[in-house]
Amino acid sequence: MTSTIKQGAYYTGQYRNLFAEYGYSEADIAKKVQDTWDALFGEDESTKIYYELGEDKGYLLDTGNIDVRSEGMSYGMMMAVQYDRQDIFDKLWNWTYSYMYMTEGIHKGYFAWSCQPDGTRNAQGPAPDGEEYFALALFFASNRWGDREAPYNYSQQAKDLLRTCIHQQPPGFPMWNPDNKLIKFVPEVEFSDPSYHLPHYYELFALWAYEEDRQFWKEAAQASRDYIHISCHPETGLAAEYAHYDGTPNHVRGFGYFFSDSYRVAANIGLDFEWFGVDPRQQDIANRIQAFFADKHPDDYRRYTIEGEPFEEKSLHPVGLLATNAQASLAASDQETAKAAVDLLWNTPVRTGERRYYDNCLYIFAILALSGNYRIYA
Numbered sequence: 001m002t003s004t005i006k007q008g009a010y011y012t013g014q015y016r017n018l019f020a021e022y023g024y025s026e027a028d029i030a031k032k033v034q035d036t037w038d039a040l041f042g043e044d045e046s047t048k049i050y051y052e053l054g055e056d057k058g059y060l061l062d063t064g065n066i067d068v069r070s071e072g073m074s075y076g077m078m079m080a081v082q083y084d085r086q087d088i089f090d091k092l093w094n095w096t097y098s099y100m101y102m103t104e105g106i107h108k109g110y111f112a113w114s115c116q117p118d119g120t121r122n123a124q125g126p127a128p129d130g131e132e133y134f135a136l137a138l139f140f141a142s143n144r145w146g147d148r149e150a151p152y153n154y155s156q157q158a159k160d161l162l163r164t165c166i167h168q169q170p171p172g173f174p175m176w177n178p179d180n181k182l183i184k185f186v187p188e189v190e191f192s193d194p195s196y197h198l199p200h201y202y203e204l205f206a207l208w209a210y211e212e213d214r215q216f217w218k219e220a221a222q223a224s225r226d227y228i229h230i231s232c233h234p235e236t237g238l239a240a241e242y243a244h245y246d247g248t249p250n251h252v253r254g255f256g257y258f259f260s261d262s263y264r265v266a267a268n269i270g271l272d273f274e275w276f277g278v279d280p281r282q283q284d285i286a287n288r289i290q291a292f293f294a295d296k297h298p299d300d301y302r303r304y305t306i307e308g309e310p311f312e313e314k315s316l317h318p319v320g321l322l323a324t325n326a327q328a329s330l331a332a333s334d335q336e337t338a339k340a341a342v343d344l345l346w347n348t349p350v351r352t353g354e355r356r357y358y359d360n361c362l363y364i365f366a367i368l369a370l371s372g373n374y375r376i377y378a
Ligand SMILES: O[C@@H]1[C@@H](O)[C@H](O[C@@H]2CO[C@@H](O[C@@H]3CO[C@@H](O[C@@H]4CO[C@@H](O)[C@H](O)[C@H]4O)[C@H](O)[C@H]3O)[C@H](O)[C@H]2O)OC[C@H]1O
Pocket: 062, 064, 065, 069, 070, 071, 113, 123, 124, 125, 126, 127, 128, 129, 130, 186, 260, 261, 316, 357, 358
């Protein structure tokens, strides 16, 4: 794809290696980056989350729920393009396109959010965080490796998907509210999930989507930065899993607290600040989240109200939580807590056991981001 953007003008083009800034050696950092890939995509049964199906398909398994999620498939594609592994990327995309892509019904053009490892659908509805990761991973693939025949015509796939996301017609629903430009939890509801907000992705959609859609994405980036600001608690920085459009927690089905979904907000803030660096409010949120966790041990991470009141219930994904908190250091200005969060990640191995999928996805993204290897491919 011909790119008209210039590094340093539209985006920062700066990829800090925070591990190096905090004293770790280049050799150890490179080893950590490679070892993490090998742990997730290699043959170690205790850490792997990537599996192959036949010669030309592969999937990320949610080892805790024994299903394959559009979230995980799109994360895997983003990991593969960052690691320059087109072979793995194409196997993931082939699996996704073969089994998750919906060609009929009200969700036509979206991807089913959960399938069984053999491809059988568990659900006929999508989860919008998958679509946004698919779109950017596909654009990066196009820019890095070039488009091929369908379905490996990456940029065309990305543009068509984004068009569906914002123009889906009745009886279906768009994934973004057309008026406030906020991403929805699922297309058919009118509330959001703060961890789905990726303004740094929307800035790039504003460059590469169909021409007529670009203004929407530019406005969505601003709307999401504002939304993150209002959905993170002013003292703790914590956000709920689900929240109303005014940012207040939505307690439907018990999702109005700081728990698994919420962890990603800290990571997203870190990466947006790294890639675009345009929202100083993100520094304050990152500082507050890191201060909140500074005196807490991962073995005792809990479910919390966004005011910071702990429940008895332990975190399901403590490694994921400490990883996302570490990634927030890319935005944080309080150097003491920022370094402590990064050191904690460095000294924590990838997770083993049945709940490893979500933790290790968040872990590898943090390792990439903090080593300066989670990059824009334009
Ligand atoms: O009929 C619809 C349902 O189809 C609709 O389903 C929702 C679809 O989105 C799902 O969200 C995904 C799964 O959970 C999040 O991440 C998990 C965080 O916790 C970890 O333990 C787990 O491993 C992760 O996968 C993802 O970010 C989402 O993509 C949601 O769970 C379904 O309920 O719901 C509304 C109905 O009307």
